[in-house]
Amino acid sequence: xxxxxxxxxxxxxxxxxxxxxxxxxxxxECTANxxxxxxxxxxxxxxxxxxxxxxxxxxxxxxxxxxxxxxWTNADVLVRACVHTAAGTEAEARxxxxxxxxxxxxxxxxxxxxxxxxxxxxDVSYELWVPGVSNLDLKANNxxxxxxxxxxxxxxxxxxxxxxxxxxxxxVDGSTTxxxxxxxxxxxxxxxxxxxAETTxxxxxxVIPDNFSAQVExxxxxxxxxxxxxxTLSGEIGRNARFQVGTGGPLVEAKTVNGxxxxxxxx
Numbered sequence: 001x002x003x004x005x006x007x008x009x010x011x012x013x014x015x016x017x018x019x020x021x022x023x024x025x026x027x028x029e030c031t032a033n034x035x036x037x038x039x040x041x042x043x044x045x046x047x048x049x050x051x052x053x054x055x056x057x058x059x060x061x062x063x064x065x066x067x068x069x070x071x072w073t074n075a076d077v078l079v080r081a082c083v084h085t086a087a088g089t090e091a092e093a094r095x096x097x098x099x100x101x102x103x104x105x106x107x108x109x110x111x112x113x114x115x116x117x118x119x120x121x122x123d124v125s126y127e128l129w130v131p132g133v134s135n136l137d138l139k140a141n142n143x144x145x146x147x148x149x150x151x152x153x154x155x156x157x158x159x160x161x162x163x164x165x166x167x168x169x170x171x172v173d174g175s176t177t178x179x180x181x182x183x184x185x186x187x188x189x190x191x192x193x194x195x196x197a198e199t200t201x202x203x204x205x206x207v208i209p210d211n212f213s214a215q216v217e218x219x220x221x222x223x224x225x226x227x228x229x230x231x232t233l234s235g236e237i238g239r240n241a242r243f244q245v246g247t248g249g250p251l252v253e254a255k256t257v258n259g260x261x262x263x264x265x266x267x
Contacts, residue, residue, distance in 0.1 A: 023048065023080060024072065028127055030082035037121045040086035043093035047102050051077045054107025056135040056153070057128070062111055064142045065125040066161065071132035071149035078129040079103050081111070085122045096120050144179065151191060163197060175199065183254060184266065189213035194250040203259040206252070209266045213246030217253045218261045228264040 032044035053076055059067050072078075081102040087093040100113035100122055111124040125143065130136070133151050140158035147154060148166040156163065156174030163176050166184045170192035180202040183195070188211055197204075206218060218225060219240030227233070231243040241263070254261065 023078070024070070024129055027080060028068065028082075030125075032084060035084040035086065035123070037086035040088060040119075040121065041090050041093050043085045043087075043090065043097055045083055045094075045097050047081045047083055047100070049079045049081075049103050051079060051103060051109075052106045053077050053131050053134060056137050057107055057109060057130055058137045058139075059126055059128065060110040060139040061124050061126050061143060062141070064123040065111075065140065066143035066145070067125070067138050067140055068127040068146045069136060069138070069148070069150060070127075070129045071134070071151070071167075072129045073132065074129070075131055077106070077109075077131075079109055080127045080129075082125045082127070083111075083122065084124070085120070087120045092120065096122055100124065102126075138174070145174075145176070162202070163199070165195070165197065168195070172196070176202065178202065180204070180259070181254060181256070183207065183252075185209060185212055185214075185252065187212070189246065190250045190252055192250065194252065196251075196253040196255075198253075198255040199259065200256070201258045202256060204254045204256045204261045206254050206261075206263045207266045208245060208263065211246060214249045215242075215244055215251045216263070217242045217251060218263055219255045220259060220261045221257045223256060223258065223260040225261040226263070228262070 030044050030046050032042040035042045083097045083100050085093045085096040087096050100111055102111055103109045113122055135152040136154045138145050138156040140161055142160045144161035145156050145158050146164040147168055151169035154172045158176045160178045162179040163181045167186035172195040175198045178201045181197050181199045181204045184207040225241055233241045233243050
């Protein structure tokens with residue numbers, strides 16, 4: 001009787017949080033080549049952790065670090081962190097990396113570790129795989145944000161970094177202060193409440209598939225706007241464009257203050 005109960009407990013734990021993380025193909029490289037802090041020795045290593053999916057997955061790499069999120073068919077979350085460290089020696093840099101934790105638990109994906117000093121530094125960038133229907137809250141400071149194939153409520157902001165959205169859906173809203181915005185829509189129409197993405201200093205590129213249906217609004221304050229396919233526009237020529245593609249639908253909105261806007265077709 002005890003043996004059966006123990007097996008049931010182990011099976012339950014394995015279902016919620018698998019013990020072995022199998023990284024999907026196409027994961028990005030993690031190297032120390034571009035991580036330089038004064039004359040310190042640089043080190044980079046991958047840390048992985050599987051977590052149960054939360055109502056909202058909050059991701060924040062800290063001061064310096066990027067975020068990439070992919071939708072997948074699994075029910076849990078795979079966190080793959082690239083940990084960069086710099087210290088006086090290789091051994092010290094490796095030891096510093098061993099002290100960095102990459103998540104606080106389900107829904108709280110942010111790093112923790114030793115205090116940074118003149119002699120030792122560390123940063124984390126994240127690549128995540130989440131269920132295809134998930135809610136995301138993504139915050140970065142000096143790093144890019146990329147989301148692909150996720151439907152849900154997505155909120156995002158970075159101060160200094162580009163934004164890439166590919167095949168997203170649901171209720172998507174966010175911005176960057178200094179960086180470009182690249183949006184590639186997918187399917188036959190926007191599935192969800194709508195999308196709003198903007199930058200203060202950077203270009204915007206919106207790619208719309210053939211036979212896609214939505215309301216589209218794009219604008220720039222100091223820059224040029226170009227639509228690479230025939231549409232009936234309303235708004236100030238050369239600065240903003242409002243038009244319908246297909247049979248219309250929810251609003252897809254992309255804006256910049258200082259930068260150009262390009263809207264093109266994906267055939």
